[in-house]
Structure formats: C-alpha cells, structure tokens
Amino acid sequence: MSKPTERDIAGIRARQAREDYNLFSRLPAVYAASRSQGQKFLQKGGGLSIVEWRTLWDLHEVGPMTIRDLATIQxxxxxxxxxxxxxxxxKGFVTMRRDVQDGRQTIVEIAEAGRAAxxxxxxxxxxRRAALHGVFSEEEIAAFVGYLDRMEEFLRIPIEEFLKEDTVE
Amino acid sequence: MSKPTERDIAGIRARQAREDYNLFSRLPAVYAASRSQGQKFLQKGGGLSIVEWRTLWDLHEVGPMTIRDLATIQxxxxxxxxxxxxxxxxKGFVTMRRDVQDGRQTIVEIAEAGRAAxxxxxxxxxxRRAALHGVFSEEEIAAFVGYLDRMEEFLRIPIEEFLKEDTVE
DNA sequence: AGAAATTATATGACTTGTCACGAATTATTT
DNA sequence: AAATAATTCGTGACAAGTCATATAATTTCT
Known part of the structure; x- marks a missing residue:
C-alpha cells in the first residue's frame, strides 16, 4: 500500500467519500447487506429462503390469500x-387452489410443514427485529420510513416528467 | 373487489399497513425501484447497464484504477x-492491463468508446440527481444518509452477536 | 530464505428482483 | 349480447447482487 502504483489514491479516497452521500449508490449496498444478514439468520432458523420466510410469515399472520395479495404485501x-x-x-409448505369466485386467482394457504418451518x-x-429496535427508537424508525416513503415516491415518478422540464426545481 | 372471496381482506390491509414500518421489508422495494428507475434513465442515455455506468463514471472522474478500487467505491x-x-x-469501453508493480492487480482505464458512452x-x-436534490434538501440528505449509515452498521454486526445474548437491550 | 498469511482476481452456483408478453378469466362499455 | 378493457397468473429473458472456492502474486513472520 506504500508502493507508488499508477493510480490516484487520493482521488479514489475522495470519490469514495463523495459517494457516501449518493443515495442511488447507498441503497444497493444497504439492501444487499440486509439481504445477506437476513439469509444468515434464516440459515440459523432452519434454512428457509427469504421469499419462503416472507410468504410463510404473511400466511401465518393473516391466513389464506391470493398470489397478488402476497406480492402486494411484500x-x-x-x-x-x-x-x-x-x-x-x-415441500408441503403451502397448498394452492383456484378461487371458485374468481377463476383467475389462486388461493395460497399455509400447510403443516409450512407451519413447522x-x-x-x-x-x-x-x-433480529428486536435487535433493530435496540438500535432505532420508534421515532427514528418513523423518520427513517418517512425518508424511504419520499424516496420511493420520487423513484416512481415516470421518467418523462424529468426529461421534459427544462429547468429543475 | 366486492365479491366475497375466501380471504380476510381487512387482515391483508392491516398487514400491509404494518409492513410499511418494517425496514427489512421496505429496503428491497426502495432499492428495486431505484434500480428500475436508473435502468430507464440509462436506456434514454444510450443503453448502458447500471454496472457499466457506475464504472465509466468512476473511471471518468478519477482516472485509472484497479478492480478492487472500483468495487470499493461502488x-x-x-x-x-x-x-x-x-x-x-x-465493447471498447475500457482497457485492462496487469499492474507492473503488483502483478495481482488489474488496472482498468477508460477508453474512447467508453468516454463517448x-x-x-x-x-x-x-x-436525475438534480431532480433528487429538488426533493431533498442538503440537510435531509445528510439525515437520510445518517440513518443508512446506522442501518448498515447494524447489518454488519456478525450474527453471533445477536444470538448469544439472552436478553435484548 | 522459506513458510505462512494475505490480497487480487476469476469463476461457478445461487437468490432476488425486474420487465414483457401471452393465455385465461372477469368486468365494463356500448 | 358482443366487444373491449382490465386483471391474474405463468414464463422466458435478463440484471444485479451474494458467497465460496481456486489460483497466482505479494507480504509478513520466523
């Protein structure tokens, strides 16, 4: 690390520091870390995948629902x-059946093996959630979520909205 | 949506609302939206992928660097x-050559086609960045980044730290 | 100097997520 | 009632990430 190699170390450091404040660059990293940690916890808890966990959790909490319901919640x-x-x-985690009232929908329900998992x-x-609440207070979570809401709102603006304006702000 | 189907609509709504405050569930969605929006912008701007864009941007800003440097910045x-x-x-976007001082490293440099792209x-x-700054003030971005920092710190705690404690907090 | 540890890169295998499109079903309009 | 529109689901194709492991080169330790 002391050898002079053909790159601008100070420039690299500076860029790194500047990128700390680039939300577009922070989000992927934070998300990836969250996913990774989640997978490790699930490994300890029987080896479910994240999607499996979320689905079983939802079905356990509110009962049978359609694929669309699950997607919306998640x-x-x-x-x-x-x-x-x-x-x-x-794997015997869930049962699936076509909805009688609406033939387009599939109703998913948690099954024995799913309950066990x-x-x-x-x-x-x-x-894990408890540990998170040891780090962030209720108010802080609300504030954090507020930022995420605003970010998400920004991210859902159709791209034309941005490109047609000649002046920003 | 008025037909009574075999699921607990109110329960589903309630769960959805509760999940709004679950950071672990918000992060994937916000990240996905960010990625998706980024891809659309890049589509308008010549069709680069996100990784390509980030890489060309870094190389353009600070000059040649190693693969590790790029990974760290990103x-x-x-x-x-x-x-x-x-x-x-x-594609002619970059050149790569083995570092003479350190034979493990590969030095990446932006090339003609890369500069054009x-x-x-x-x-x-x-x-896009300008539009974001129309939505968040400097102070708000700093606060948001502060939350992301703390979240990331939490996410990097080795899992054993959580599971060995018998009482949380 | 030689052994052991570290670091940089490549690569295989996998997960999570997207979008686009088609087929079937239901809802809405005319 | 027929035509049109909307919704649900499945699936192909892809992007962006991860982790684990292997190899080569460099550093550090003894």
Whole structure:
C-alpha cells in the first residue's frame, strides 16, 4: 500500500467519500447487506429462503390469500411468488387452489410443514427485529420510513416528467 | 373487489399497513425501484447497464484504477466487476492491463468508446440527481444518509452477536 | 530464505428482483 | 349480447447482487 502504483489514491479516497452521500449508490449496498444478514439468520432458523420466510410469515399472520395479495404485501413483483410457490407446495409448505369466485386467482394457504418451518424460523427473526429496535427508537424508525416513503415516491415518478422540464426545481 | 372471496381482506390491509414500518421489508422495494428507475434513465442515455455506468463514471472522474478500487467505491462485490469488465473491454469501453508493480492487480482505464458512452449518459443521469436534490434538501440528505449509515452498521454486526445474548437491550 | 498469511482476481452456483408478453378469466362499455 | 378493457397468473429473458472456492502474486513472520 506504500508502493507508488499508477493510480490516484487520493482521488479514489475522495470519490469514495463523495459517494457516501449518493443515495442511488447507498441503497444497493444497504439492501444487499440486509439481504445477506437476513439469509444468515434464516440459515440459523432452519434454512428457509427469504421469499419462503416472507410468504410463510404473511400466511401465518393473516391466513389464506391470493398470489397478488402476497406480492402486494411484500412489495414485490407477482412473478417472484409465482415462481417460488410451486416449490413451496412440493415441500408441503403451502397448498394452492383456484378461487371458485374468481377463476383467475389462486388461493395460497399455509400447510403443516409450512407451519413447522415458520415456527423454527420465527424466534430467530423476532430476535433480529428486536435487535433493530435496540438500535432505532420508534421515532427514528418513523423518520427513517418517512425518508424511504419520499424516496420511493420520487423513484416512481415516470421518467418523462424529468426529461421534459427544462429547468429543475 | 366486492365479491366475497375466501380471504380476510381487512387482515391483508392491516398487514400491509404494518409492513410499511418494517425496514427489512421496505429496503428491497426502495432499492428495486431505484434500480428500475436508473435502468430507464440509462436506456434514454444510450443503453448502458447500471454496472457499466457506475464504472465509466468512476473511471471518468478519477482516472485509472484497479478492480478492487472500483468495487470499493461502488460498495459492491469485486466479482460483479470482474464479470462485467471483459465485456466492457470487448465493447471498447475500457482497457485492462496487469499492474507492473503488483502483478495481482488489474488496472482498468477508460477508453474512447467508453468516454463517448459516458458523455451520452452523463446529462441524463445528472438530470436525475438534480431532480433528487429538488426533493431533498442538503440537510435531509445528510439525515437520510445518517440513518443508512446506522442501518448498515447494524447489518454488519456478525450474527453471533445477536444470538448469544439472552436478553435484548 | 522459506513458510505462512494475505490480497487480487476469476469463476461457478445461487437468490432476488425486474420487465414483457401471452393465455385465461372477469368486468365494463356500448 | 358482443366487444373491449382490465386483471391474474405463468414464463422466458435478463440484471444485479451474494458467497465460496481456486489460483497466482505479494507480504509478513520466523
């Protein structure tokens, strides 16, 4: 690290420091860290994947619902669930049946093995949430979520809105 | 939406509302929205991928650097860069050469086509950052980044730290 | 100097997420 | 009632990440 190599170390440091304040660059990193930590906790709690955990948790908390309901709650694309569910059914985690009232919908319900897997993972995940609440107060979480709300709102503005204006602000 | 189907609509709504305050569930969604918006902007600006854009931007700003430098600045795993760079070289975006001082390192430098691609994308991306600054003040960004810092710190605590304690907080 | 540890890179295998499109079903308009 | 529109789900194709492991080169330790 003392050898003079053909790059501008000070420039690199400076850029790094500046990028700390670039939200577009911070979000991927924070998300990746969150996913990674989540996967490790789940590993300790029986080996569920994140999608499996979220799905079992939702189904456990509110009962049977459609694929779309799950996607909406999880703020994810329906295709993610659509792809994960058949495997979960194979493992005996859930049952799936076509809705009688609306033939487009599939109703997903937690099953025996799913309940068992949930019970195994839940304590570890509860521990994680508790630890988070040891770091952030209620008010801080609300403030943080407020920023995320505003960020999300910004991110959902259709791109034309930005490019047509000649003056920003 | 008025037909009574076999699921607890109120429960689903309630869960959705509660999940709004679950940071672990908000982060993926906000990140995904950011990525998606970024891709759309890049589409308008010549069709670079996100990794390509970040890399060209870094190289343009600070000059030649190693793969590790790029990964550090971008807060990403080096393998992401390691995989993306050969294709970028093929497109004439960058050159790569083994460092003479340290034979482990590869020095990446922006090339002609890379500079051109950067120039095409930069205005659009600058527009995006400007728009963001129309939504968040300097102080707000600092506060937001502060929360992200603390969140990231929390997320990097080794898992054993959580599980060994018998009482949280 | 030689052994052991560290570091940089490449690569395989995997997860999470997107978008776009098609098929089936339901809802709305005319 | 028929035509049109909207919604649900499945699936292909892809991007952006991770981790683990291997190899080569450099540093550090004894």
């Amino acid at each position: 703020r994810a694309d329906h295709s993610l669930l659509s792809r994960a569910l058949p495997e979960m059914r194979r 949930y019970e195994r993972a839940a304590p570890v995940m509860a521990r | 807060r990403a795993d080096h393998s992401l860069l390691s995989r993306a760079l050969p294709e970028m070289r093929r 950067y120039e095409r994308a930069a205005p659009v991306m600058a527009r």
